[in-house]
Amino acid sequence: MSTTRKRVYGYLAEFENPSALYKAAEKVREAGFRKWDCYSPFPVHGLDAAMGLKRSVLPFFVFVGGVIGCLTAFALAYSTQVLIYPTIVHAKPANIFTIPAFFPVMFELTILFAGITVLFGALALMQLPRLNHPLFASRQFHRVTDDGFFIAIEARDPKFSPTETRELLATIGGTSIELVEEEDN
Amino acid sequence: MATTQTAPRTTAPDVKLPVLKREKLVLNDRSYHWITERICGIIENKQPFLWWLLFIPSTIIAIVGVGFGLLHLVSTGVGVWGNTNRVMWGWPIVNFVFWIGIGHAGTLISAILFLTRQNWRTSINRAAEAMTIFAVTCAGIFPAFHVGRVWFAWFLAPVPNANAIWQNFKSPLLWDVFAVSTYFTVSLIFWFLGMVPDLATMRDRCKPGIRKFLYGIFALGWRGGNRQWSHYEMAYLLLAALATPLVLSVHSVVSFDFATSVVPGWHTTIFPPYFVAGAIFGGFAMVLTIMIPARLIYGLQDMITMKHIDNMAKIILLTGTIVGYAYLMELFVAFYSGALYEMEAFKYRITGPYWWAYALMMTLNVLSPQLFWFRKCRESLWTVMFVAMCVNVGMWFERFVIIVTTLARMWLPGDWKTFSPSAQDQLLFVGTIGLFLSMFMLFLRFLPAINIAEVKWTLPQSDPHHEDNQSHPDPGTVEHDAYQQELADRKSS
Numbered sequence: 284m285s286t287t288r289k290r291v292y293g294y295l296a297e298f299e300n301p302s303a304l305y306k307a308a309e310k311v312r313e314a315g316f317r318k319w320d321c322y323s324p325f326p327v328h329g330l331d332a333a334m335g336l337k338r339s340v341l342p343f344f345v346f347v348g349g350v351i352g353c354l355t356a357f358a359l360a361y362s363t364q365v366l367i368y369p370t371i372v373h374a375k376p377a378n379i380f381t382i383p384a385f386f387p388v389m390f391e392l393t394i395l396f397a398g399i400t401v402l403f404g405a406l407a408l409m410q411l412p413r414l415n416h417p418l419f420a421s422r423q424f425h426r427v428t429d430d431g432f433f434i435a436i437e438a439r440d441p442k443f444s445p446t447e448t449r450e451l452l453a454t455i456g457g458t459s460i461e462l463v464e465e466e467d468n
Numbered sequence: 469m470a471t472t473q474t475a476p477r478t479t480a481p482d483v484k485l486p487v488l489k490r491e492k493l494v495l496n497d498r499s500y501h502w503i504t505e506r507i508c509g510i511i512e513n514k515q516p517f518l519w520w521l522l523f524i525p526s527t528i529i530a531i532v533g534v535g536f537g538l539l540h541l542v543s544t545g546v547g548v549w550g551n552t553n554r555v556m557w558g559w560p561i562v563n564f565v566f567w568i569g570i571g572h573a574g575t576l577i578s579a580i581l582f583l584t585r586q587n588w589r590t591s592i593n594r595a596a597e598a599m600t601i602f603a604v605t606c607a608g609i610f611p612a613f614h615v616g617r618v619w620f621a622w623f624l625a626p627v628p629n630a631n632a633i634w635q636n637f638k639s640p641l642l643w644d645v646f647a648v649s650t651y652f653t654v655s656l657i658f659w660f661l662g663m664v665p666d667l668a669t670m671r672d673r674c675k676p677g678i679r680k681f682l683y684g685i686f687a688l689g690w691r692g693g694n695r696q697w698s699h700y701e702m703a704y705l706l707l708a709a710l711a712t713p714l715v716l717s718v719h720s721v722v723s724f725d726f727a728t729s730v731v732p733g734w735h736t737t738i739f740p741p742y743f744v745a746g747a748i749f750g751g752f753a754m755v756l757t758i759m760i761p762a763r764l765i766y767g768l769q770d771m772i773t774m775k776h777i778d779n780m781a782k783i784i785l786l787t788g789t790i791v792g793y794a795y796l797m798e799l800f801v802a803f804y805s806g807a808l809y810e811m812e813a814f815k816y817r818i819t820g821p822y823w824w825a826y827a828l829m830m831t832l833n834v835l836s837p838q839l840f841w842f843r844k845c846r847e848s849l850w851t852v853m854f855v856a857m858c859v860n861v862g863m864w865f866e867r868f869v870i871i872v873t874t875l876a877r878m879w880l881p882g883d884w885k886t887f888s889p890s891a892q893d894q895l896l897f898v899g900t901i902g903l904f905l906s907m908f909m910l911f912l913r914f915l916p917a918i919n920i921a922e923v924k925w926t927l928p929q930s931d932p933h934h935e936d937n938q939s940h941p942d943p944g945t946v947e948h949d950a951y952q953q954e955l956a957d958r959k960s961s
Contacts, residue, residue: 324921334694388642394654395653398711428672429500
């Protein structure tokens with residue numbers, strides 16, 4: 284029963300190697316596409332520039348995460364050691380001047396909070412996790428994690444055209460060009 | 469891979485500049501597909517007999533040692549460890565420091581060598597990070613249970629207990645709780661995030677079923693799009709930058725447990741760098757101990773090459789020598805300080821009843837790595853394995869010497885006692901070795917043991933400008949063979 288409607292996701296084209304992918308990416312960018320991506324088994328050096336991607340904004344989040352971690356640790360140590368429960372050990376004072384003893388915990392929590400922000404920040408920016416993706420319906424896309432280099436141009440890009448985009452991908456060296464469709468629920 | 473831009477040359481055209489060829493990190497010009505097949509093959513093929521031979525006994529040892537050992541300890545009381553005296557308390561601490569130190573090489577390989585662009589790290593970092601996680605797990609058992617009543621171990625966490633007493637944030641022991649738990653968490657994040665693309669490889673190779681489902685869940689829907697890689701690489705860089713000071717801090721904080729106490733033999737400023745160097749030293753020995761057999765069993769010689777082993781041997785030589793310097797400097801400072809108790813503490817270490825432990829430590833940690841000055845020794849796997857085993861044992865004795873010999877002569881003569889571990893003590897330590905090995909065997913069985921994506925990335929053809937460079941060779945240079953090529957030539961001649 285093939286009653287489910289299909290919606291076009293876009294074109295997927297394979298490229299021979301990283302250099303071909305790199306050169307093709309420059310052409311696709313110059314053609315003015317926005318909703319497209321290069322797929323490769325490993326990060327290809329310089330592809331960000333070829334695609335015209337901006338630097339990741341992740342460091343900003345991580346910096347904020349780290350600062351929050353540092354302040355949390357200080358608040359925890361100061362409030363418990365000075366405000367709530369001043370513990371006097373070795374006759375050392377229980378006031379703000381004991382702050383050097385708080386540094387190790389402040390350092391560790393800075394790293395901990397920043398590290399957790401890296402994980403969740405990166406996942407959010409990569410829009411992961413997700414259980415499925417239209418590209419997984421492709422016959423050849425599974426090779427992207429092995430030795431396949433692909434470019435996919437999405438149908439929702441305003442410049443997308445069923446004939447011209449296909450031709451563009453063919454002229455820049457794409458092979459086994461495939462129209463990827465997703466099931467429309 | 470960076471391409472080098474050479475300045476306009478001013479020398480005569482017939483003068484050729486000698487250039488050392490870039491070391492091949494994957495030998496025999498293997499393809500991307502070959503790398504995927506070989507690494508995933510470890511998981512997909514039947515495990516060799518040797519895997520079972522290691523897995524079954526180590527699991528039994530883990531169940532008996534850690535499982536029953538801890539059951540006995542918890543149901544009877546911490547007294548079965550013989551912790552009636554401070555000296556006896558040393559055993560869990562020796563083992564804690566031993567295991568946590570082993571973990572450090574994993575973070576060194578994954579973070580510090582990443583920041584310094586040492587691309588040879590790619591074929592060993594996954595296994596080394598796994599080793600870190602498992603070693604820290606083994607380490608955590610000791611302090612968690614040596615608190616006595618383990619169901620009160622949550623007192624370590626900064627939450628007020630029933631008496632509204634808060635933790636002492638000025639205590640190195642509390643710093644240790646934060647340092648070790650942060651280290652474990654960040655190492656786990658690093659390990660997992662680094663594995664996502666490879667889990668996707670496994671997902672894409674599996675037939676539909678429970679395995680594909682599970683790999684799929686943990687691969688998080690990874691597609692390898694460059695918009696993902698861009699953030700992913702940034703995340704990896706940030707984690708490396710965070711883990712580098714972290715790994716240095718963890719063993720520094722561990723050393724603070726000793727160095728901040730006013731105890732002769734412990735109260736020294738050299739402790740943090742000395743502990744960190746020792747940890748990296750011991751960790752690399754453990755990496756070699758597990759990677760050399762794994763490399764042979766699974767046929768990974770093209771990815772974990774002799775150059776990798778050569779590099780690790782050199783790191784062991786370097787850190788071993790730093791450790792040796794620290795041992796001697798400790799003695800010198802004790803002598804130079806003129807402090808009576810400090811001098812007596814070291815005299816007791818060297819000539820007292822534990823002289824054999826001190827001698828073992830010196831021989832195994834300082835003398836045995838000196839073999840690596842010789843190229844023949846670095847190229848002989850038996851010698852490398854021998855030295856690695858020496859260091860594994862030697863580093864355990866280093867902690868034994870530091871902790872036990874000092875505790876055996878504390879300020880109060882009432883504390884003096886000759887150390888002897890109880891049967892339960894020994895059982896638990898042997899159990900953690902079993903636990904470590906069985907977890908590592910499971911890792912080899914179910915997860916990609918080598919970083920597939922990163923190894924592919926180090927191939928010369930992965931550079932998008934590779935073809936351009938090949939078609940425009942620099943006429944003003946003459947290339948010299950790198951280590952691997954030289955090794956191959958020597959073998960064939």
